[in-house]
Amino acid sequence: MSFLARRLTTTPRLLGASRAFSASARRDIAKITLRRQTFAATPEIKATSTGKEVIQYSVASNDGPADNRRTSWFRVATFAEEGPRRDYLTSLPKGSTVFVEGDAVMSTYTDAEGKMRSSLRIYQRNLEVLRRGTPSE
Known part of the structure; x- marks a missing residue:
């Protein structure tokens, strides 16, 4: 039996299989x-309507x-709690190059x-x- 024929005969079994890739809902x-x-610009800390503090910043993407x-x-x-991570993020100056993952x-x-x-907002998960x-002085 050729390699292609073996692949085709195993494909239906694989299509019916399901596997959870995440334990979360x-x-x-x-x-x-x-x-x-x-x-x-340098990130800013702002209060939400509920009184919780949020760190906001903008990033630019150039194309072409x-x-x-x-x-x-x-x-x-x-939403970063007070501490070293928050202090580090708020100390990043304009012009810093970052990799952001978020929702x-x-x-x-x-x-x-x-x-x-319309407005697109990204809620940072990883930076x-x-x-x-x-x-800048």
Whole structure:
């Protein structure tokens, strides 16, 4: 029996098999990975309506050749408790290059002029600093 015939005879058995790849419950959330993105500004700590503090920052993504470059901006938020991780994140200066993994959430709202707008927010799950920017004086 040829290799291809053996593969075809084993495929139906594999198609019927199911395997759990995660012990956690399934959630309908879009995941996003932002690689080699640049901090637009130093992260800021803000209070939510419930009084919990959230760290917010924006990252820029450039696409295309230098003479026709487009920049996309992504707003990122994370809930980091007080401590070394939070202090490190809030000390990252503008221009730092990062790798961000998170949950993407799209929302719609009406702006001050009455127009419907959409907003994409990323809730950070993982952050790796690839290059720390130099603080501006």
